[in-house]
Amino acid sequence: MMSGYSTLPLPEQAILTLAAVILVTSFALLSQSRVIATIRVFAWQGWLLALTTALVAWDTGRAHLYISALLAALLKGMFIPWLLVHQARKLGILREFDAVIRPGVTLLAAAALVIFCYSVALPIEQFADSITRDAIAFSLANVMLGMLMLITRRKAITQVVGFMAMENGLLFAAVTATQGMPMVVELGIAFDVLIAAVLFGVFFFHIRDSIDSLDVDKLNRLSEVEQ
Amino acid sequence: MSALGWTLLFPLLGALLLGWMKQPQRAAGLNIVLAGLGLAASARLALTVLDQGTLGGGQFYVDAFNVYLIALTALVGFTTSIFSRPYMAHELETGRVGAPRMRLYHASFQGFLFTMQLALSTNNLGILWVALEGATLATVLLVSLYRTPESVEAAWKYFILCGVGIAQALFGTVLLYFAASRVITNPDEALLWSVLNANSAELEPVVMAIAFVFLLVGYGTKIGLVPLHNWLPDAHSEGPTPMSAVLSGLLLNVALYAVVRVKMLTDGALAGGSVHHPQLAGLLLMGFGMLSFLVAGLLLHRQRDIKRLFSYSSIEHMGLMTFAFGLGGPLATFGALLHMTVHSLTKSAIFITVGHASQIAGTQSIDRIRGLISTQPGVGWGLLVATIAIAGFPPFGVFVSEFLLLSATIESWPWLAVPLLTGLAIAFAGLFRHLHPIVFGTRPEGQVALPVNMLPVYLHLALVLWLGLAMPGFIARWFDQATRLISGSGLL
Numbered sequence: 001m002m003s004g005y006s007t008l009p010l011p012e013q014a015i016l017t018l019a020a021v022i023l024v025t026s027f028a029l030l031s032q033s034r035v036i037a038t039i040r041v042f043a044w045q046g047w048l049l050a051l052t053t054a055l056v057a058w059d060t061g062r063a064h065l066y067i068s069a070l071l072a073a074l075l076k077g078m079f080i081p082w083l084l085v086h087q088a089r090k091l092g093i094l095r096e097f098d099a100v101i102r103p104g105v106t107l108l109a110a111a112a113l114v115i116f117c118y119s120v121a122l123p124i125e126q127f128a129d130s131i132t133r134d135a136i137a138f139s140l141a142n143v144m145l146g147m148l149m150l151i152t153r154r155k156a157i158t159q160v161v162g163f164m165a166m167e168n169g170l171l172f173a174a175v176t177a178t179q180g181m182p183m184v185v186e187l188g189i190a191f192d193v194l195i196a197a198v199l200f201g202v203f204f205f206h207i208r209d210s211i212d213s214l215d216v217d218k219l220n221r222l223s224e225v226e227q
Numbered sequence: 228m229s230a231l232g233w234t235l236l237f238p239l240l241g242a243l244l245l246g247w248m249k250q251p252q253r254a255a256g257l258n259i260v261l262a263g264l265g266l267a268a269s270a271r272l273a274l275t276v277l278d279q280g281t282l283g284g285g286q287f288y289v290d291a292f293n294v295y296l297i298a299l300t301a302l303v304g305f306t307t308s309i310f311s312r313p314y315m316a317h318e319l320e321t322g323r324v325g326a327p328r329m330r331l332y333h334a335s336f337q338g339f340l341f342t343m344q345l346a347l348s349t350n351n352l353g354i355l356w357v358a359l360e361g362a363t364l365a366t367v368l369l370v371s372l373y374r375t376p377e378s379v380e381a382a383w384k385y386f387i388l389c390g391v392g393i394a395q396a397l398f399g400t401v402l403l404y405f406a407a408s409r410v411i412t413n414p415d416e417a418l419l420w421s422v423l424n425a426n427s428a429e430l431e432p433v434v435m436a437i438a439f440v441f442l443l444v445g446y447g448t449k450i451g452l453v454p455l456h457n458w459l460p461d462a463h464s465e466g467p468t469p470m471s472a473v474l475s476g477l478l479l480n481v482a483l484y485a486v487v488r489v490k491m492l493t494d495g496a497l498a499g500g501s502v503h504h505p506q507l508a509g510l511l512l513m514g515f516g517m518l519s520f521l522v523a524g525l526l527l528h529r530q531r532d533i534k535r536l537f538s539y540s541s542i543e544h545m546g547l548m549t550f551a552f553g554l555g556g557p558l559a560t561f562g563a564l565l566h567m568t569v570h571s572l573t574k575s576a577i578f579i580t581v582g583h584a585s586q587i588a589g590t591q592s593i594d595r596i597r598g599l600i601s602t603q604p605g606v607g608w609g610l611l612v613a614t615i616a617i618a619g620f621p622p623f624g625v626f627v628s629e630f631l632l633l634s635a636t637i638e639s640w641p642w643l644a645v646p647l648l649t650g651l652a653i654a655f656a657g658l659f660r661h662l663h664p665i666v667f668g669t670r671p672e673g674q675v676a677l678p679v680n681m682l683p684v685y686l687h688l689a690l691v692l693w694l695g696l697a698m699p700g701f702i703a704r705w706f707d708q709a710t711r712l713i714s715g716s717g718l719l
Contacts, residue, residue, distance in 0.1 A: 103359075123433045132405075143398060146485030147391055159387065164392050173401045181401070182415050184286070189397070192360045196390070199364060203383060207695055210376040219380035222461045224526065 011059040012131045015176060018052045019138040023114070023171060026145040030109060031111055033097045034113050035157060039084045041059055042161045045077025049168050053175045065180045071190045072171060080197050091208060099154040106152050110145055117141040135176030140197055142169025156214045157206050160200045167193055231276055231287060233268035234297060235344050237261050237397040238304075241337030242365075249403060251329035255312040258333050262301070264307040265340065269301035277705060280544035288350030288421050290352035291708035292564075297347050299568055303476045303575050304340045306683035310579045311469035313680050316588055318467065323373055331368060332467065335410075335507045338365040346481050352418045354395070355485055356400050360689055362478055363389045370466040377586035381461035388458040389448055396445020402438035403492070405430045420488055427495025435496040436503045442489045443511055449482035451542045452549060454517040463585060464591065467560060467585050468582030470520045471534055476542040476575035480567050481543060486512070489551050491713060494555075502693055511678060512553025517646060518544030524650045527657025532591050533581050537574065540617060543654050544570045549664070550647075551632045552713075562631030562715040563707050583679045584665070593661050598670030603677070607666045609684045614662050616691055624694035 008016070032038045045064040050073035057065030088094040101108060114137075121137035146166030153159050171189075174181045181189070204214060211218045240263040248254040273294050276282055281290040315332065318324050324332070342365055345357035363386065371382035400418070407417040412430045418424045423430070442454065451459040463471045493508040504510065517675065523542035530536040544566070550565035583606045590597040600607030617621035629651065637644050665712070694702070712715040 032394045053274050072330065120437065124437070135403075136402075137393055140398065143394060147394075150387065150391060156383070166391065170394055170397045173398060178401060178405045179414075180419055181353055181404060182351070183262065183353065185357065185418065188354055188357030192357055192364065195352075195361075199367060199386070201388065202368070203379075206371055206379045207383065208376060210374065210379040216383065219376075219383060222380055222384075222459075222465075224457070 008131065011055060015052060015055055015059070016131060016134060017047060019135060022048050022052070023138055023141055025144050025147075026112060026165060026169075028105070028151050029161065030106060030145060030152070030199055031100060031103055032098050035088055035096050035098060035155070036085070036094050038098075038158055039081050039088070042084075042165060043077055043081035045165060045168055046072060046078075046081065049172055049175075050136070052076055052172065053180070056179060058177050060179050064183045064186075065175070068171075068175065068180055071105070071186070075190060075193060076164070076168060076198075077197050079194075081181050083197055083201055084157060084161065086095065087204050091157075091204060091214065091221070093155070093157065096151055096155075098158045101152050101154075101160060110148055112145040113148065113165065114141045116205045117144060136173060136175065139173035139176065142166070142172060145169075154215050155218050156204055156216050159216065163200075164193075164197070214222050229477060230268050230272035231282070234265060234301065235274055235341065235348065237265040237268060238337045238341035242341055243332050245333035245337055245594075246330055248330060248333070249326070251326050252316070254329065254333045255308075255315060257314065258336065259305070259308045261337060262305040262340070264303040265344075266305040267538035268394075269344075270496055273298045277701065284419075286351055286354070286687060287348050288419075289348055290712060291705060292712050293347045294479060295486065295568070295705055295709065297344060298361045299309030299480070300340070300343050300347065300477050303473065303571060304343075306686060307469050307472045307476075307579070308336070308577060308685050309680060312474070313678055314469060314582050314586070314649035315467065317677065324467075332372060335365050335369045336469070336473070339369075339478075341365075343477050343481050344430065346601065347484065350419045350421055352400055352403060352420055352423075352489070355488075356397055358547060358633070359396075359446070359482065359485065360390075360393050362481070363393065363449075366462075366466075366474065366478075367468060369470045372467055372470075373465070375465070375558040378465035381458075385458045385462040388455075392448025392455060392618060393445050397442045397444075399438045399445060399489075402441065403489070404436055406496075407436040419599060420492070420614075423492050424480065424495065425675055426587045427492045428498060431493065432496050432499065432502045435493050436507055438510050439489060439493040440511070443486060443508075443515070446482045446485045446489075448513060448548065450479055450486065450545050451519070452515045452546065453542065456519065456523070456542050459542060460535045460538040460681050463541070464532050464534035468534070468578055468585070471538070472578035472582075475578060476571040479541060479545050480571055483548060483552070483567070485712065490552065494539060506555075509553045510557050512549050515552075516546045516548070516550030516553055517643070519543070519685045519713070521551060521646060521650045521653075522544075523659060524654035528660070529655055530661070531593055532576070533593050533596060533661075533665070534591055535583045536593065536658070537577055537581060540654065540658065541570075541574055543650075544574070544617075547629070547632065551635070551667075554632075554635055556635060556639065557710050557716050557718045558631055558641065559716050561633035561706055561718050562628045562635060564709055565624065565694070566628035566632065568616070569628055569694055572687040572691050573623070573625060575612055576684045576691075577610070577617060579684050579700050580606055580613055580681075583677065583681075584610060585675055587674060588671075591602050594667065595671075597668035598674070599666050601670045602674050603679070605681045606679060609681055609688075610690055611662065611666045614658055616688060618658055619651060622692065622695045623688075624691040627698075655684040
């Protein structure tokens with residue numbers, strides 16, 4: 001396994017490199033505390049996803065993946081970041097900070113998660129060519145890091161970035177492990193993501209109207225056992 | 228157009244049409260008409276399937292298992308739309324919602340029904356995911372319809388937790404597709420359930436086991452399995468009551484349906500038993516199911532809000548069904564299918580009654596709803612009888628399904644009958660300690676009866692009673708066909 005990377009065909013090496021870069025952006029998202037910077041990193045991740053998809057399309061010759069790449073670029077690279085920046089500006093929080101809770105612990109936890117994802121993907125190895133196993137591990141790691149970001153952030157807007165980053169990890173899994181899902185499913189997923197993005201935008205204003213801030217820690221009226 | 232096409236078309240049309248309708252009263256009427264047409268179409272579909280067997284095999288697939296859920300969804304959607312008219316008219320009068328938001332409400336209601344029918348009838352596991360995520364999106368603005376801080380919090384929790392949960396299910400679906408694409412050459416067919424089921428023995432067991440865990444966690448969040456249930460009581464209690472009725476009665480069932488479909492594939496792949504325990508999927512379901520059942524039963528005792536109380540009761544019953552599907556075997560599967568039906572009918576009847584009760588009392592707080600029977604006997608008795616039914620008393624259908632389940636447990640895992648019976652007793656006590664003063668207590672001054680339509684409640688309870696006393700032959704055969712599909716052998 002370890003020796004095999006340099007003998008891989010060039011496109012596959014490129015895909016693996018892109019996978020690693022996407023993972024780096026996931027770490028960057030985790031440690032970034034300014035709202036505007038978080039959104040920018042997220043947009044980069046969307047473009048990288050689109051690039052990977054296009055590369056896989058070219059490598060495997062599956063034409064419908066070009067459409068997926070275009071969708072990823074339009075939605076994740078342009079529309080959603082634009083929408084988030086637009087909303088953040090309207091809410092006046094674009095330049096604000098959403099402090100990372102215990103950055104050291106968070107990043108260590110993130111590293112541990114990556115190792116865990118590798119151990120989940122390990123048993124798959126013997127049935128797949130080497131790149132698939134790594135791709136599954138990388139994309140699962142992206143999903144998990146997105147989830148970690150959701151947990152460690154307090155502002156609704158950065159939580160949404162975490163949510164969408166998770167979605168990026170899932171799309172990455174679909175592209176690299178299985179050369180994309182059937183077209184009808186991809187379109188359905190893109191539609192759901194689009195609606196979700198718009199609804200999130202609506203929610204920022206609901207949250208601000210109800211608690212006068214976007215700090216979701218203050219959403220604490222409901223509990224499992226009522227007092 | 229086929230009956231299936233109409234079943235899907237009416238709610239879709241409704242979602243588009245009702246969003247534009249300015250007069251709430253007219254929209255409420257049209258809502259009932261469209262739901263009724265959907266019910267008629269689904270009844271036709273059910274008769275066709277009963278007559279000709281499995282339909283479809285392309286992008287849509289209807290067999291004995293999902294057709295009865297399609298009919299059930301259409302029925303509960305129809306009766307809830309009848310209930311929703313006077314209920315939402317009262318909310319409009321008291322100023323809790325305005326006319327523009329009523330448009331959102333009706334469009335979301337029909338949109339939700341559409342996603343449910345799509346999730347049930349699709350053959351494509353990817354579309355199933357898209358539809359279940361769509362169900363969250365359709366209902367999330369309903370949860371926050373009143374725009375109180377609590378409802379916005381509940382909706383945010385619902386959005387984020389279900390979104391995160393269902394993301395795991397998408398990862399599971401990708402893994403499933405990965406396993407399938409090594410067996411099935413045509414990539415467009417590799418996510419079709421019927422094709423996968425025919426080839427399930429060849430699917431890679433390691434990948435399928437990992438995929439199943441992700442799918443279970445993902446769809447399990449939507450079923451409300453403990454410890455993934457946190458969103459459920461909040462979402463059910465803060466939104467308008469017709470939505471609580473369809474969430475509890477329909478969404479949870481459809482999520483469980485998705486898990487059972489995937490379990491059938493996983494069981495096929497693991498049957499060889501060389502890598503993993505062949506019953507891995509079943510054991511996971513049993514564990515999650517039992518845990519949810521017991522924890523939710525205990526939490527029933529600590530509730531102060533009547534809608535939260537019955538949401539925990541839903542978690543408890545979903546746990547029971549999950550446990551039963553995990554147990555497998557014809558007896559437990561038959562019991563679980565019956566329980567899905569009777570729970571959905573009874574629980575939506577309860578939410579309808581609770582909705583009226585909290586409007587009469589002007590609060591959802593259990594401590595302040597008193598003397599329902601003396602204020603409005605129809606609502607009071609309705610709540611009492613429906614709670615008796617959900618607690619599993621004979622002669623109602625819930626008793627029959629729980630009895631079948633108990634027999635199946637004693638047959639294969641005798642010692643699990645102990646926590647099962649204890650849990651049933653705990654849940655029973657949890658419901659009735661709250662219920663007694665609510666229905667029989669002294670009526671507060673100034674509490675008056677409201678115009679209500681209890682017809683849906685009586686209809687649901689009569690059906691549950693009928694299923695408990697004398698299940699008609701064609702329904703029994705129907706359940707038996709579904710049991711045969713899921714567990715391999717029938718009961719009859």
